[in-house]
């Protein structure tokens with residue numbers, strides 16, 4: 001990578017931002033220029049903690065020519081508008097998930113990035129990790145035979161117990177907030193979705209913040225979706241903000257004609273991987289290499305900056321993120337309408353990382 005430092009700036013200084021700032025320090029060619037937030041007290045506190053400047057607002061941040069990449073860590077509803085403004089200002093963007101809350105908006109963002117020759121990437125970054133890469137290699141190498149079925153369980157507990165501002169998570173719902181992880185993992189490994197049928201309900205409609213403020217859950221807090229992939233694989237995905245993690249049903253299972261594979265998590269770079277050849281007992285599979293960090297928050301920003309400078313394939317691409325947004329929108333529409341919904345978008349298939357190829 002070039003020795004010129006690549007300027008990064010963060011929009012949104014909430015719960016997750018300090019973890020990004022800390023992880024950015026691991027990449028010598030990325031320099032955190034500054035941060036901003038709608039709440040200036042937050043951006044000042046963070047800038048003081050991490051030793052960077054604070055911008056008065058997003059406009060001031062976008063006007064800084066030393067900022068090449070904007071990292072969008074705002075709340076779910078702000079992701080689309082903040083990313084759009086950054087692209088229009090000529091910045092590369094890495095966005096937290098979901099990239100947008102509407103498929104049309106996600107498509108628009110990709111078109112805007114392509115038109116300006118900018119890179120657009122989005123979390124989740126799970127495919128960059130050792131657990132996902134090892135599982136992916138086993139599937140590619142035929143270790144399971146033809147894969148026809150996958151199960152993914154997302155029991156994410158009750159956000160209000162630990163997050164200071166849980167409402168935006170409940171507005172988005174568990175499929176948008178955390179279903180994105182296994183959907184990204186499975187469509188990355190197995191290919192795009194073509195149809196989804198879903199059912200959704202609200203299990204616990206009234207929640208209370210840590211300060212004791214009651215609020216109503218706006219989106220279903222339980223969604224189960226059957227996603228049909230173009231290669232014929234069926235994915236059964238269950239997401240909720242009710243059952244605590246760890247739950248008995250967790251992680252991701254892939255089932256093929258000649259075996260099954262279990263990933264203990266769809267979230268972190270490390271985790272347990274177990275293989276059962278043709279119905280035999282499950283055995284541990286060693287990961288191709290040991291992850292240095294279980295969850296390197298800024299690894300997607302590093303990847304985005306690297307491909308922006310050097311060119312090449314982009315594993316956490318905006319096109320893949322937009323496909324996942326379309327699956328989720330279609331699942332919620334199916335749950336409302338009671339019928340299957342087709343998925344139209346496609347994305348360039350991600351390639352495995354060199355160390356796992």
Ligand SMILES: NC(=O)c1ccc[n+]([C@@H]2O[C@H](COP(=O)([O-])OP(=O)(O)OC[C@H]3O[C@@H](n4cnc5c(N)ncnc54)[C@H](O)[C@@H]3O)[C@@H](O)[C@H]2O)c1
Pocket residue numbers: 011012013014015016017036037038039042058073074075076078082096097098165168177
């Ligand atoms: N909290 C987690 O464990 C976690 C994990 C992975 C991903 N994420 C994702 O990261 C994002 C941020 O999560 P969080 O937990 O830090 O949320 P948070 O609510 O703690 O922080 C969001 C911050 O964004 C600011 N903001 C909102 N709109 C803005 C705008 N238009 N311009 C500038 N600032 C704006 C808010 O004032 C707030 O400080 C979410 O979308 C979430 O999906 C969170």
